[in-house]
Amino acid sequence: MTSAHTSIHFDQYKALLKTLFPAISGLVAFDCAGKQVWQDDARRVDGEQISALLPAFLGVDTDSQTHTLLNGDSGQLVKLRDPHGAPVLLLCLCSSQGDKAALPVLARQPAFVQLSSM
Numbered sequence: 619m620t621s622a623h624t625s626i627h628f629d630q631y632k633a634l635l636k637t638l639f640p641a642i643s644g645l646v647a648f649d650c651a652g653k654q655v656w657q658d659d660a661r662r663v664d665g666e667q668i669s670a671l672l673p674a675f676l677g678v679d680t681d682s683q684t685h686t687l688l689n690g691d692s693g694q695l696v697k698l699r700d701p702h703g704a705p706v707l708l709l710c711l712c713s714s715q716g717d718k719a720a721l722p723v724l725a726r727q728p729a730f731v732q733l734s735s736m
Contacts, residue, residue: 628656628658629658631645632658635724635730638729638730639711639727639730641714642712643660643691643712643714644657644660644663644710644712645709645710645711645712646658646665646709646710646712647710648668648669648672648707648708648709649706649707649708650705650706650707650708652669652672652673652708654668654669655707663687663689663710663712664687664688664689667687667688668693668695668710671683671685671695672708675708676705676708681696681699682694682696682724683695684723687712691712691713692712692713692714693710693711694710694712694713695708695709696709696711696730
């Protein structure tokens with residue numbers, strides 16, 4: 619993977635996502651090899667815990683999975699793909715335990731898809 623992710627302002631991306639989906643309480647980004655490239659200041663989730671889930675997630679043909687994290691939060695793993703369909707970034711979007719129903723499958727939400735393509 620190139621260093622294209624270094625030009626992404628993840629904090630601004632999280633702020634936009636939180637405006638659209640208020641249940642989001644944390645964001646962690648990984649490159650397509652599973653290396654953590656960014657985590658928000660809230661640090662609601664252990665990046666190593668998420669890293670352990672990534673190999674299996676990369677091995678399936680789905681763009682999102684939801685897991686219950688050790689701290690009780692819900693973590694939604696999402697693949698961001700390039701125009702050719704290859705995963706280029708992996709996101710973990712966190713929401714508190716009480717917000718599970720309020721966090722839709724983001725990979726299918728039109729606003730999320732639009733932001734991700736930018």
